[in-house]
Amino acid sequence: MDFQLSDEQRLYRDTLRTFVDREIVPVAREWEHSGRYPTEIVDGMKQLGLFGLAVPEEYGGLDADTVSFALTFEEISRGWMGIAGILGSHSVTCWMLAKHGTQEQKDAYLPQLATGERRTGIALTEPGAGTDLQGIRTTARRDGDDYVVDGTKMWITNARHADPLPVLVKTDPHATPAHKGMSILLVPADSPGFEVTQDIGKLGYKGTESCEVVLTGVRVPSSQLLGGVEGRGLQQALSSLETGRINIAARSVGIAQRAYDEALSYARDREAFGQAIGDFQAVQLRLAEIAVKLQAARLMTYWAASRMDDGVRMDTESGMAKIFASEAALECATDAMRIHGGYGYSTEFEVERLYRDAPLMSIGEGTNDVLRGVVAKALLSGKATIK
Structure with a gap:
């Protein structure tokens, strides 16, 4: 049992950390509040x-191990x-395309995606339809060599x-169960009606933008059906979301x-009643709590990532890591804001952005309450065990 990063992983993390500290940290607050798109960071x-994290080396990608994949998102999110x-x-779809795409689809897209x-x-x-993906209404009707797509995402x-x-669609809206009639189409951005x-x-x-997308009579060649077989769309999407939960x-x-970084720095520098606020036990307790939750979340995330690298099915492990880490993030952001006092509520300090960003983590890639049900069912069925 090895809880240490490899030399290669440490070097990769250090490279990322340098990039983040030089290119992202100095501009994040200003660009976030102004709504400026981060073209230079991209x-x-x-x-x-x-962009080639999840792309196999044969297509020019990094084909990163899952722990390095996790390190990437940890450092950038910091x-x-x-x-x-x-x-x-981008990475979730690259992984899905590499795993489920036809050879022609991989050759056509993966090198440029990398x-x-x-x-x-x-x-x-x-x-x-959010969590209940089988409830989607976007349809793709076959018409000769094309699918005609209508719906809103x-x-x-x-x-x-x-x-x-x-785009996840229903190629057979009348299929029972519904997932047997669901497919994924790779829709070109210049398609009329998109x-x-x-x-x-x-x-x-x-x-980054979060948008509404409307598809009205969009004709998509049948060669753009992911994997070339109808009825596999939900399975393809859910398998890719395992990596999404690690993300x-x-x-x-x-x-x-x-x-933690912001709270620790502020506790050392801010003075009240003639001394640094970090000297007060109430602040010390909050700092310690942040540190404990942070390190526990990190270890659980790396554990789930390493399980994926071992080649085992890890939907339970990734779900557990996502639940714990996302709730730890919200609690740590809240405690950091409390340590900052009134300044924590000011847009001049970083913690207010952390406080706004953290709640999404408990919603994205499956809400935590739904994932708790997934984990519990796996435990009750014996498909997963805790020892």
Whole structure:
């Protein structure tokens, strides 16, 4: 049992940390509040090869191990969680395409996705279907060699930059159970009838867009059916979300780490009643609590990531890590704000952004309450054990 990063992983983390401290931390607060798109940061991530995280080496990607994958999202989120969103949806789809795509689809898209020349996201959620993906209403009707797609998708990250955009559809709306009639189509961004209609306003998670996408009579060649077989869409999407939960857990660790850094620094520098506030036991207790939750969340996230690297099914492990880390992030952000007192509520300090970003972690990639049900069912059925 080894709880240490390898030399290669440490070097990778240090490279990421330098990039984040130099390119993201100095501008995050200003750009987040102004709504400026982080073009220069995206270009930096391209130069580091980060858009190829989940792309096999044969297509020019990094093919990173899952612990290094987690390190990436942890470090970037420490600087600005919204930036991690740009990379997250892209990486989930790259993994899905590499695992489930036809050879032609892999050859056509993965090399450019690896460099960031192409970017992508994933369109699952709809106005009336979030957690209940089998309840989607977007349909794809076969017409000769094409599918004709009609529907609306919501909360789509990278919607204005994704090409192609994988869209979960119902190719057989009458199938029972519903998932047998669901497929994923790789929709080219220049398809007539494909429109990004609005950017959705958000409490946090700034830096990347979250959009409504409307598809009206969009004709998509049948060659764009992911994997070339109908009825596999929900399975393909859910398998990719295992990596997505590692992504969210790691982002949560990054938020918690920044909350700890900011709280520790403030406790040392801020004085009250003639001494640093870190000398008061009440502040010390909160600092200790943040540190404990942070390190526990990090170890659980790395554990789940290492299980995936071992090649075992790890939906239970990734779900547990996501639940724990996301709730730890919110608690750490809240405690960091309390340590800052009134300044924690000011937009001049970093902790107010952490406080706004953290709640999304308990919602994204499956709400925590739903994931608790998934974990419990796995335990009750004997598919997962805790020893």
